[in-house]
Amino acid sequence: DSGVTQTPKHLITATGQRVTLRCSPRSGDLSVYWYQQSLDQGLQFLIQYYNGEERAKGNILERFSAQQFPDLHSELNLSSLELGDSALYFCASSYEGGTTDTQYFGPGTRLTVL
Amino acid sequence: AQKVTQAQTEISVVEKEDVTLDCVYETRDTTYYLFWYKQPPSGELVFLIRRNSFDEQNEISGRYSWNFQKSTSSFNFTITASQVVDSAVYFCALSEMNYGGSQGNLIFGKGTKLSVKP
Numbered sequence: 001d002s003g004v005t006q007t008p009k010h011l012i013t014a015t016g017q018r019v020t021l022r023c024s025p026r027s028g029d030l031s032v033y034w035y036q037q038s039l040d041q042g043l044q045f046l047i048q049y050y051n052g053e054e055r056a057k058g059n060i061l062e063r064f065s066a067q068q069f070p071d072l073h074s075e076l077n078l079s080s081l082e083l084g085d086s087a088l089y090f091c092a093s094s095y096e097g098g099t100t101d102t103q104y105f106g107p108g109t110r111l112t113v114l
Numbered sequence: 115a116q117k118v119t120q121a122q123t124e125i126s127v128v129e130k131e132d133v134t135l136d137c138v139y140e141t142r143d144t145t146y147y148l149f150w151y152k153q154p155p156s157g158e159l160v161f162l163i164r165r166n167s168f169d170e171q172n173e174i175s176g177r178y179s180w181n182f183q184k185s186t187s188s189f190n191f192t193i194t195a196s197q198v199v200d201s202a203v204y205f206c207a208l209s210e211m212n213y214g215g216s217q218g219n220l221i222f223g224k225g226t227k228l229s230v231k232p
Contacts, residue, residue: 002158033219043205045219056218090159102149103220105159 003027004093004106012112018079021109023091025072031055031094032074033103034066038087049074050096081113116141118208120223127196128231135191135226137206143167147209148182148189149220154202162204165189196230203227 003026013019025032034046045058049068060066063081068074078085088108094101117140127133139148150162163173165182173180177194193200207220 002161035220042224043207043220043222045221048219058219088157092159102161102164104161105151107158110157 002104002106004091004104006089006091006106006109008109009107010110010112012114013081014114015081015083017081017113018077019081019111021076021078021089021091021111023074023076023093023106025074025091025093026104028095029093029104030072030096031101032068032072033092033094034060034074034076035090035092035105036087037090037108038084043090046076078111083113086111086113116143116208116221118206118221118223120204120206120226122226123224124227124229126229126231129198130195131230132192132194133196133228133230135193135204135206135228137189137191137223139187139189139206139208141187141208149207149209150180150189150191151205151207151222152202153205153225159205162191193228196228198230198232201228201230 005024007022011019031050033048035043036046037043046060047066048056052068063079066076088110090105090108092103092105094103119138146167148165152160152162163180170182179192181190203225205225206223209220
């Protein structure tokens with residue numbers, strides 16, 4: 001158990017809908033990362049937050065957005081869902097994204113868009 | 115551009131065999147970090163090792179060992195006396211540096227699926 005929690009574990013929804021994925025980092029960690037794992041694209045970085053502020057952005061679609069709250073949990077919002085958004089979404093956390101950090105991953109949320 | 119290549123898509127071995135998973139990376143940074151993660155059939159990503167670019171010492175942890183060679187841009191992972199529980203997808207990753215040297219996001223290879231048969 002990495003100490004990173006993600007809810008829900010599974011999510012099934014329809015095209016055009018909007019969903020919210022939630023992540024709680026390990027106790028003491030200030031930085032949260034979101035990754036998408038799909039069969040064709042592999043594991044891809046989406047976005048990083050540090051202490052409530054966006055720090056880095058990867059291949060995140062405009063239909064997707066995220067935020068990190070004062071209690072340091074993070075939410076990833078996916079809207080106007082398409083079939084191709086079906087994937088495993090991971091959240092990871094690290095202390096501060098510093099030079100001695102390691103990212104620890106949560107169990108993931110499996111999103112299925114029908 | 116930074117890139118991680120795991121040329122072996124799938125490997126199948128019999129229990130107790132040794133197996134090496136290859137990882138080749140590309141980066142223009144002089145300071146970078148390399149990682150290995152394990153993804154068992156249950157789906158979670160489990161951290162195995164972290165290595166920085168200035169530390170070329172090989173590392174051994176039980177049946178696991180890692181060989182980092184900067185000259186060939188490789189960071190290979192060997193499992194000695196493999197066991198059925200080692201069956202998983204193994205990912206090699208490279209960190210991008212941002213914000214004045216702090217570790218940024220990870221760039222993953224495509225992964226190597228290891229099947230260990232009894």
